[in-house]
Amino acid sequence: xxxxxxxxxxxxxxxxxxxxxxxxxxxxxxxxxxxxxxxxxxxxxxxxxxxxxxxxxxxxxxxxxxxxxxxxxxxxxxxxxxxxxxxxxxxxxxxxxxxxxxxxxxxxxxxxxxxxxxxxxxxxxxxxxxxxxxxxxxxxxxxxxxxxxxxxxxxxxxxxxxxxxxxxxxxxxxxxxxxxxxxxxxxxxxxxxxxxxxxxxxxxxxxxxxxxxxxxxxxxxxxxxxxxxxxxxxxxxxxxxxxxxxxxxxxxxxxxxxxxxxxxxxxxxxxxxxxxxxxx
Amino acid sequence: xxxxxxxxxxxxxxxxxxxxxxxxxxxxxxxxxxxxxxxxxxxxxxxxxxxxxxxxxxxxxxxxxxxxxxxxxxxxxxxxxxxxxxxxxxxxxxxxxxxxxxxxxxxxxxxxxxxxxxxxxxxxxxxxxxxxxxxxxxxxxxxxxxxxxxxxxxx
Amino acid sequence: xxxxxxxxxxxxxxxxxxxxxxxxxxxxxxxxxxxxxxxxxxxxxxxxxxxxxxxxxxxxxxxxxxxxxxxxxxxxxxxxxxxxxxxxxxxxxxxxxxxxxxxxxxx
Numbered sequence: 001x002x003x004x005x006x007x008x009x010x011x012x013x014x015x016x017x018x019x020x021x022x023x024x025x026x027x028x029x030x031x032x033x034x035x036x037x038x039x040x041x042x043x044x045x046x047x048x049x050x051x052x053x054x055x056x057x058x059x060x061x062x063x064x065x066x067x068x069x070x071x072x073x074x075x076x077x078x079x080x081x082x083x084x085x086x087x088x089x090x091x092x093x094x095x096x097x098x099x100x101x102x103x104x105x106x107x108x109x110x111x112x113x114x115x116x117x118x119x120x121x122x123x124x125x126x127x128x129x130x131x132x133x134x135x136x137x138x139x140x141x142x143x144x145x146x147x148x149x150x151x152x153x154x155x156x157x158x159x160x161x162x163x164x165x166x167x168x169x170x171x172x173x174x175x176x177x178x179x180x181x182x183x184x185x186x187x188x189x190x191x192x193x194x195x196x197x198x199x200x201x202x203x204x205x206x207x208x209x210x211x212x213x214x215x216x217x218x219x220x221x222x223x224x225x226x227x228x229x230x231x232x233x234x235x236x237x238x239x240x241x242x243x244x245x246x247x248x249x250x251x252x253x254x255x256x257x258x259x260x261x262x263x264x265x266x267x268x269x270x271x272x273x274x275x276x277x278x279x280x
Numbered sequence: 281x282x283x284x285x286x287x288x289x290x291x292x293x294x295x296x297x298x299x300x301x302x303x304x305x306x307x308x309x310x311x312x313x314x315x316x317x318x319x320x321x322x323x324x325x326x327x328x329x330x331x332x333x334x335x336x337x338x339x340x341x342x343x344x345x346x347x348x349x350x351x352x353x354x355x356x357x358x359x360x361x362x363x364x365x366x367x368x369x370x371x372x373x374x375x376x377x378x379x380x381x382x383x384x385x386x387x388x389x390x391x392x393x394x395x396x397x398x399x400x401x402x403x404x405x406x407x408x409x410x411x412x413x414x415x416x417x418x419x420x421x422x423x424x425x426x427x428x429x430x431x432x433x434x435x
Numbered sequence: 436x437x438x439x440x441x442x443x444x445x446x447x448x449x450x451x452x453x454x455x456x457x458x459x460x461x462x463x464x465x466x467x468x469x470x471x472x473x474x475x476x477x478x479x480x481x482x483x484x485x486x487x488x489x490x491x492x493x494x495x496x497x498x499x500x501x502x503x504x505x506x507x508x509x510x511x512x513x514x515x516x517x518x519x520x521x522x523x524x525x526x527x528x529x530x531x532x533x534x535x536x537x538x539x540x541x542x
Contacts, residue, residue: 069442072508074440075438075458078440227347280346349505378465378467378501379500382502382503383497383498383502385496386495387494387495387511388492388495389514390495390513391494391495391513392452392513395511396497396510397509397511398497398504398509398510399503399504400502401501
C-alpha cells in the first residue's frame with residue numbers, strides 16, 4: 001500500500017520523507033488502531049461531525065476518563081471543593097459565601113470566554129475566578145497554572161459536565177473571535193505551520209506516534225494528561241502545540257490565547273463538557 | 281507494514297519530532313536502563329533462587345500504551361484463596377525500566393480473590409513479568425509485552 | 436488537602452467479595468528524573484507502602500517503587516462477613532502517613 005498526503009499551501013519546501021518518520025504507525029487513517037471508541041460513546045462525543053479528542057484516545061485512556069473513580073483528574077475537583085469554602089482575603093469571604101454550592105455555577109463553563117464590558121475584551125473562566133478573588137474577596141489572584149487556579153477551574157468545568165459547549169461569537173465578541181480565528185490559520189514558527197495544518201488537514205492521521213485529533217478540546221480542559229501526570233489548562237496545551245512547531249509560545253492568560261480559546265471553544269460547539277478529561 | 285512515501289511538510293518537521301521524542305524518553309528514564317539480566321537477578325532474589333513455573337498468574341496490560349507514564353495494569357492469580365491454599369503475593373517486574381521491581385501486592389484469604397489493579401510507568405517497549413507466590417511456597421510467572429508509543433510531539 | 440479517594444460499596448451480602456478502589460494524590464517522584472533546568476537528578480520521593488484493613492485485620496498490602504505512576508490508583512478485593520469499617524493507610528517514605536476510612540453494612 002502506498003499513499004500520498006500533501007499539504008496545500010503557498011510555495012514551500014517539500015521533501016518526500018519516509019513514512020515511519022512522520023507518520024510513525026503508518027499512514028493510517030481512522031480506525032487503524034485501538035483508538036476508536038465504542039459506538040455508544042460516539043453519539044456523545046461526536047456532534048454534527050465534530051469529534052472530541054476523546055474519540056482519538058485508546059480505549060485504555062478512555063476508560064480512565066469514564067470512571068470517576070479511576071480518573072485522577074477528580075482529585076483536582078475535590079481540591080477545588082475544599083478551596084470553595086476556604087475564607088481568604090480582607091473581605092473575609094469564601095466562594096461559598098456568595099455562590100452557595102459550586103453546582104450553582106452549572107452552565108457557566110460552556111459560555112466562556114465571553115465579552116466583558118468592563119475591560120472591553122474577552123474574559124475566560126480562570127480570569128473570572130480571579131476577578132472574584134480580587135474584587136469580591138479582596139484576596140490575591142491565583143497565578144496561572146497554579147494548583148488552586150487549576151483546581152477551581154476544574155471544579156467549575158466539572159459542575160457543567162455533559163452540557164453542550166455554547167460560546168457566543170457575535171456582537172461585541174466578534175472582533176475577538178476573528179482574531180482567534182486568524183491565529184488558528186496563521187502559519188508561524190520555524191516550521192511555518194498553522195494549527196489548522198495538524199488539526200484540519202491531518203486530523204485522524206499519525207504524526208510520529210501521535211494520532212492527531214481535530215484539536216477541539218473545548219469541553220475537555222483542564223484535562224489530566226498522562227504525559228503531564230497532572231491536570232493542565234487549555235493554554236498550557238496551546239503552548240505545547242506552539243512549541244512543537246518551534247514557534248514562540250504566548251503567555252497563558254494572554255489576550256492572544258484567550259481569543260484563540262474562544263475560537264477553539266466555538267469549534268467545539270455542541271460537544272459535551274467532559275472536564276476533567278483524560279488525554280495521553 | 282510496508283514503507284510508504286509521503287510528500288509532506290519540510291524536512292525539519294520530522295527531525296524536530298524525533299528530537300522531542302528522544303527528550304521525552306530521556307525525561308522518563310534518563311538513567312541507564314535495567315536489562316533483562318537485572319530483572320532476572322531481581323527475580324532470583326525474590327524467589328530465593330527458585331525457578332517459577334509458567335502459568336496460574338496473569339498480567340494484563342494494553343498491547344500499546346499511549347504514554348509510558350501511566351499504563352493501566354491488572355494482575356491476578358488462579359487460587360481458591362482459602363486458609364489452606366491461597367496466593368500470598370504477586371510482584372510486577374520490568375525488564376527495561378531503570379529499576380526492575382515495580383511493586384508487590386500481598387494477599388490473604390480475606391482478600392477473597394488474588395487480583396489487583398494499578399497504573400505503572402514503562403520507560404520503553406518491553407516484556408513485563410508478574411510473579412506470584414502461593415501459600416505452599418511455590419512460585420509462578422506470567423509475562424506480557426507492552427509497546428510504548430511515547431507521543432513524540434505531545435507538547 | 437483532599438489527598439485520597441476511596442470507593443467501598445455501602446452495603447454487601449455476607450460472604451460477598453467486594454471490589455475496593457483507591458486513589459491518592461502524590462507525585463511518586465521516581466528518583467530517575469532530571470530537573471530540566473539544572474540537569475540534576477530530582478531526589479526520589481514516593482509512597483512506598485499501602486495497607487488496607489477490615490475491622491482491624493490487615494488483609495491486603497503493597498510495596499511500591501518508583502515504577503508506580505504519579506497519583507497512584509490501586510484496586511483490590513475483600514471478602515466481607517460483618518458490618519464494620521475499612522481503613523486505608525498510605526506510607527510516604529519521608530515518614531508521613533495518610534489515612535482514609537469507609538464504613539460498610541453487611542446484611
